[in-house]
Structures are given as C-alpha cells and as structure tokens.
Amino acid sequence: MPATPHPEHPRPDLYREPWCSLNGVWEFAPDPRDEGLAQEWWQRSSLPEQILVPYPVGSELSGQPELDAPRAVYWYLRHFDLPPAMHDRCLRLHFGAADHQARVWLNGVLLGDHLGGYTPFSFDITEVTRRNDNRLVVRVADSRSMRQVRGKQAWQQRAGSIFYPGIAGLWQTVWLEAVGPSCLGELRLYPDLKGGCFHVRATVERPEAASYLDVYLALPDGARLPAASLRVAGGRVSGAVPVVDPRPWSPEAPHLYDLELVLRTRGGAELDRVRTYGGLREIAVDGDRILLNGHPLYQRLVLVQGYFPGGIYTPAGDEGWRRDVELVRALGFNGLRMHQKLEAPRFLYWCDRIGALVWDELPSAYWPGPSSREQVRRMLPEMIGRDANHPSVITWVLFNESWGIHDLNWSAAARTELAQLANQARNLDPSRPVIDNSGFDHVETDIVDIHHYLSSLAQAEALYDRLVAGREWRHAFLPGLRYMVQPHKCFKPPLAPGARYGGQPMVVSEYGGFGFYPSDEGGSLLDQYRAATLAIARRPQLRGFCYTQMYDVFQETNGLLTFDRQPKVPIEALRAFHEGLGA
Incomplete structure (x- = not known):
C-alpha cells in the first residue's frame, strides 16, 4: 500500500492544480460518551490513537476495525504544512464523504458542519490557513438510528440478512486545492448530441474581476484547440461549446472529450483553471421504450453494492473501483445499478472511461x-450536483422498496411528498429519467422497475405474462408485508395506492439472488441464471434486467463472483450468453 492511500485526484471531472491529498495517518480518538465538545477537544494538539484515512472506522485497513462502529463519536486530527505552490493562494478544503455528521475546525476556528454520510462538502480556508503547522480537527458523529440514511449498513449490533457491517467517519479522500481569486463554482455540462456541442453552465465565486471564460478542447497529442469564449454576467456564465468530429458516448464506444476551462479578467489575465471531461450522450424515455442516443436501449445490468474486502466502503486502492467496472463489462453486462450507496466519483470516472451504464441511487x-x-x-x-456530468449515469433512483417511506401505503401526504421529490429531481436534471421508488409502490416514475425473488421459474414467467398483459398492477399491502420476510414466495404489485400505470418502460431490476434466496430449479448457478434471465429477455415488453448480484457481500452469498471477486461461473460463457440478448 502506498504511503498516501488513494493518491489519485478524487475528482477527475473537476481537476485543479496545485492540489494536495491529506490522506494518510491521522491522529484519532473515539468519544463514546460524547465528551469532546464540552472538553474542547478541537483545541488539542494531539490525540492518543491513529487511523489511516480514507478507510472508515470499522474496517481493517483503517487500523480501527471496531465492529461496533456506527454507535459513537470519533475525532480526527491532522497537522500539515502547505506546499510552496499553495502559498499566498485562495484555498479550499474538500471532504469526499464523512459518515454521518461532521464538524470541522482548522487552527481552532470552526469551519462548519455537514449532515449526511454520502455527499461531499468543502470550506474556503484562505483566511485561517498558515504556511506551516496547520491543525485540522474533524468530529464525526454516527448512530444506529433507523431514521438515519444508512443504505445497507445494519442498524442492529450484529449484521444479518441483507444488511452488512456498519462504518463511520471519513471514508473518501480529504484534499486541499488552490483556486483563483475569482473561480468557478458549480459546473454543469449538458451534452447536445444533435447539435454536436456541450452547453456549459457555471457559477462564478467572487466574480468581480471575472469577465469571460475560455473553453479549450484538449487533444490527444497534448495540444489545445480553442472552442468557445463565454461572457460572465451576474456571477454566472453559460453558452455552447462545439466539439470537433462529434461522436456519441455509449458502453460500446465510450468516447470522451477532455475540456479545459480558463476564467479570465477583462484584460485576459488568468484567474482560475479547471480541467474536466464529458460525453455526448442522450438518454430518453419514448413511450414504453428507453432510448440511448436515439436508439432503443436494452439494459443488461447487475446489482453492485460497493463493498470491499478490508475497507468495507472503500477499496484498498483505485484499482478496486476500476477492476469492478472491468468485471461488469467482462461478464457481458452493459451497466450496473449502484445499490443503496453513492459511490465515490473515481468509480463513476471508470464507468465513464470503460463504458458502463449506471443507475445512481440514493441510500435510504x-x-x-x-x-x-x-x-x-x-x-x-x-447527489445530482456531484454526479450529473458523468455520461455513464443514466437514471436517478430516489428510494428502494419503500425503505424509510413505507407510510405511503396509507398516507396520501407521503405519496404527495414522494411525487414532489421526483419532480424536484426532474427540475434539477431534466436530461435523465427518474425512478421514484425502486421495486414497487411507484407513485411518480419515468420507469416502472420491478423486484421479485420467486423461487419457481414458472411463477416468475406467469408474473411477467400478467404484467405485460396489463394485469398484476393493483396495489396490495399485505403481499408487501409478506415480501419482507418471504420474498421467494410472493410478489408485491408495482403501484402505490391510487397510482395508475401510464405506459412507462418496464425493467426487472431485482431478481435471482441464487445462493441466498431459495430456488426450486436445479442445475448449476450458470444454468439457473440463464433460465431466469431468458424468461425476461423473451418478453420484449420488458426493457431490461438487473440481476442480484455481482459479488457476494459478507453473509449474502448470491453473487456471480465471490466477495474477493473470484468467478463462481465461467466468465467467457456468461459474456457469450449476454451478447445474444437485447441486440
């Protein structure tokens, strides 16, 4: 393992120089009685233990493999000197993610708080940073509350069933970057495949000196081709950036354009420089079809949980994320559903580069x-602000199987709130379909996705026939209760009370689970997988599938691979099978 774990820049889609990783050994102290605030631990110059960032509390790689992780408060301390290239510059401090509630001090000054264990946050530290001996303190509080967004982390003391060991604390990269006195803030690239361009929209922080934004296409030989010069007005900048030889992004041909954005004064002096990239990709719903770049898309997806040996939420290195994406494609899938976790941007970067479609799903x-x-x-x-520029991301998923919102079964107000959230997602990003509640209890959704783990292939085929014939849609609460404890014996219909099917595309986004859920079918894992998947593929009204799951995760041993990513089925045979589906 390198001296600085995960030394790569954590945001290839938002790259500035100079930057400096703060990953590595930090001083550390658990605070099980939550005494640190009253005792002003943020003023301490040392803490008694150590932890290796960015591996979370509870993981072996962190050096703090406490199995009871999400129950307490944890304090982190890091001393650092500024690299000379950052002297006399405006500075930002970034955190990729901290589970669950973070409070940050630098040199005794409170920078702020962040709530939520899966999304990034940052602070302007220009006024409080010294050239030498900076003291960064982070307090992270976590709990087992069932009302806390936690994804597949168990709320019980012992993990079991389909829930896994919990983590806490810093689990993504911490880094510093230098920015300009005026600098780009939020940056969005809207691909326009028909127009052969990207539409750039960005905010400008401290915009007084900024006059225009030059955009360059970075060519493979290292040259830069001027593409657009956009005027800054009212702290915002927007406009079209045409590309040379426009080529679409797809899993089969994941073509990307590297861009460089330079913010300038009226006289042409450089204020800020950002490197990013984008793909010309269009995803749309057309009646009961899903279109990628104007052509019908058949989705061959696999469910990915984002758990790793040794690091739990964080792989030992960047190669762990890359290998998972390479395996998705090697197995013959054209994409994945990232289940109950917002995975780190480096993972999405590899999906963009290698070519894998992603359903991006909020944890519940x-x-x-x-x-x-x-x-x-x-x-x-x-989530949308962080991930919207990734061409691999084609769908936003807001909830899973009514976790945290099961009151929508009896509450009209809860159903209204879910519909409002779906519309909020569409307003934030009109370019992608939204799934309101994956699996069932759909209220306001662009894709009707369906979950089942019926143990009999005959039962599954009968279900599909009823669905495509327009039956099996009426809401039923009691099957939902039974599904929670006996998913192999029953199916919960797709719609919430009062909802009506509007002709949306249908995708079977969970099924199988062979090796964990009971199966009445004989044969090898590959035989069972082929039969279950062919039952979906033979019905063209079903626009794709997502198999549960890619690899075993702790006690849930229903993967096509083991937890350490060794194949349980012949990879070549599985890929050959997939290549014949949905062509």
Whole structure:
C-alpha cells in the first residue's frame, strides 16, 4: 500500500492544480460518551490513537476495525504544512464523504458542519490557513438510528440478512486545492448530441474581476484547440461549446472529450483553471421504450453494492473501483445499478472511461419520519450536483422498496411528498429519467422497475405474462408485508395506492439472488441464471434486467463472483450468453 492511500485526484471531472491529498495517518480518538465538545477537544494538539484515512472506522485497513462502529463519536486530527505552490493562494478544503455528521475546525476556528454520510462538502480556508503547522480537527458523529440514511449498513449490533457491517467517519479522500481569486463554482455540462456541442453552465465565486471564460478542447497529442469564449454576467456564465468530429458516448464506444476551462479578467489575465471531461450522450424515455442516443436501449445490468474486502466502503486502492467496472463489462453486462450507496466519483470516472451504464441511487433510511425525509431532501441536490456530468449515469433512483417511506401505503401526504421529490429531481436534471421508488409502490416514475425473488421459474414467467398483459398492477399491502420476510414466495404489485400505470418502460431490476434466496430449479448457478434471465429477455415488453448480484457481500452469498471477486461461473460463457440478448 502506498504511503498516501488513494493518491489519485478524487475528482477527475473537476481537476485543479496545485492540489494536495491529506490522506494518510491521522491522529484519532473515539468519544463514546460524547465528551469532546464540552472538553474542547478541537483545541488539542494531539490525540492518543491513529487511523489511516480514507478507510472508515470499522474496517481493517483503517487500523480501527471496531465492529461496533456506527454507535459513537470519533475525532480526527491532522497537522500539515502547505506546499510552496499553495502559498499566498485562495484555498479550499474538500471532504469526499464523512459518515454521518461532521464538524470541522482548522487552527481552532470552526469551519462548519455537514449532515449526511454520502455527499461531499468543502470550506474556503484562505483566511485561517498558515504556511506551516496547520491543525485540522474533524468530529464525526454516527448512530444506529433507523431514521438515519444508512443504505445497507445494519442498524442492529450484529449484521444479518441483507444488511452488512456498519462504518463511520471519513471514508473518501480529504484534499486541499488552490483556486483563483475569482473561480468557478458549480459546473454543469449538458451534452447536445444533435447539435454536436456541450452547453456549459457555471457559477462564478467572487466574480468581480471575472469577465469571460475560455473553453479549450484538449487533444490527444497534448495540444489545445480553442472552442468557445463565454461572457460572465451576474456571477454566472453559460453558452455552447462545439466539439470537433462529434461522436456519441455509449458502453460500446465510450468516447470522451477532455475540456479545459480558463476564467479570465477583462484584460485576459488568468484567474482560475479547471480541467474536466464529458460525453455526448442522450438518454430518453419514448413511450414504453428507453432510448440511448436515439436508439432503443436494452439494459443488461447487475446489482453492485460497493463493498470491499478490508475497507468495507472503500477499496484498498483505485484499482478496486476500476477492476469492478472491468468485471461488469467482462461478464457481458452493459451497466450496473449502484445499490443503496453513492459511490465515490473515481468509480463513476471508470464507468465513464470503460463504458458502463449506471443507475445512481440514493441510500435510504429504514423508518419514516421528518428527520429521514429531510436528509433525503438535502442529499438529492447534492447527489445530482456531484454526479450529473458523468455520461455513464443514466437514471436517478430516489428510494428502494419503500425503505424509510413505507407510510405511503396509507398516507396520501407521503405519496404527495414522494411525487414532489421526483419532480424536484426532474427540475434539477431534466436530461435523465427518474425512478421514484425502486421495486414497487411507484407513485411518480419515468420507469416502472420491478423486484421479485420467486423461487419457481414458472411463477416468475406467469408474473411477467400478467404484467405485460396489463394485469398484476393493483396495489396490495399485505403481499408487501409478506415480501419482507418471504420474498421467494410472493410478489408485491408495482403501484402505490391510487397510482395508475401510464405506459412507462418496464425493467426487472431485482431478481435471482441464487445462493441466498431459495430456488426450486436445479442445475448449476450458470444454468439457473440463464433460465431466469431468458424468461425476461423473451418478453420484449420488458426493457431490461438487473440481476442480484455481482459479488457476494459478507453473509449474502448470491453473487456471480465471490466477495474477493473470484468467478463462481465461467466468465467467457456468461459474456457469450449476454451478447445474444437485447441486440
């Protein structure tokens, strides 16, 4: 392992120089009685233990493999000197993610707080940073509350069923970057395949000196080709950036354009420089079809949980994310559903580069209430703001199987709130379809996705026939309760009370689970997989599938691979099977 784990820049889609990783050994102290605030631990010059960032509390790689991780408060301390290239520059401090509630001090000055364990946050530290001996302190509080957004992390003391060991604390890269006195803030690239251009929209922070934004296409030989010069007005900048030889992005041909954006004064002096990239990709819903770049898309997806040996939420290195994406494609899938976790941007970067479609899914709480709903309302714009520039991301998923919102079965207000969240996602990003509640209890969705784990192939085929014939849609609450404890024996219909099917595309986005859920079918894992998947593929009204799951995760041993990513089925045979589907 390198001296600085995960030394790569964590945001290839938003790259500035100079930058400096703060990953590595930090001083550390658990605070199980939550005494640190009263005792002003943020003023301390040392802490008694150590932890290796960015591996979370609870993981072996962190050096703090506490199995009881999400129950307490944890304090981190890091001393650092500024690299000479950052002297006398405007500076930002970035955190990729901290689970669950973070408070940050630098040199004894409170920078601020962030709530939510999956989204990034940053602070302007220009006024409080010294050239030498800076003291950065982070307090992270976590809990087992069922109203806390936690994804697949168990709320019980012991993990079991389909829930896994919990983590806490810093689990993505921490880094510094130098920015200009005027600099780009939020940056969005809207691909326009028909127009052969990107539409750039950005905010400008401290915009007084900024006059225009030059945009260059970075060519493979290292040259830069001027593409556009856009005027800054009212702290914003927008306009079209045409590209040379426009080529679409797709899993089969994941073509990307590297861009360089330079913010300038009226006289042409450089204020800020950002490197990014984008793909010309259009995803659309047309009646009951899903179109990619104007052509029907058949989705061959696999469910990915984002858990790793040793690091739990964080792989040992960047190669762990890259290998997972390479395996998705090697197995013959054209994409994945990232389940109950907002994975780090480096993972999405590899999906962009290698070519894998992504359903980007908010993690859920388990119990409804004002606090869990408020967390989702906060996270939704943060997720879209972070991930919208990735061409691989084609769908936003807001909830899974009514986790944290099961009151929508009896509450019209809860259903209205879900519909409002779906419309908020569309307003934040009109370019992608939105799935409101993956699996069932759909209220306001662009794709009707369906979950089942029926143990009999005959039962599954009968279900598909009823669905495509327009039956099996009426809401039913009791099958949902039974599904929670016996998913192999029943199916919960797709719609919430009062909802009507509007002709949207249908995708079977969870099925199988062989090796964990009971199966009445004989044969090898590959035989069972082929039969279950062919039952979907033979019905053209079903526009794709997502198999549960890519690899085993702790006790849930239903993967096509083991937890350490060794194949349980012949990879070549599986790829050959997939290549014959949905052509």
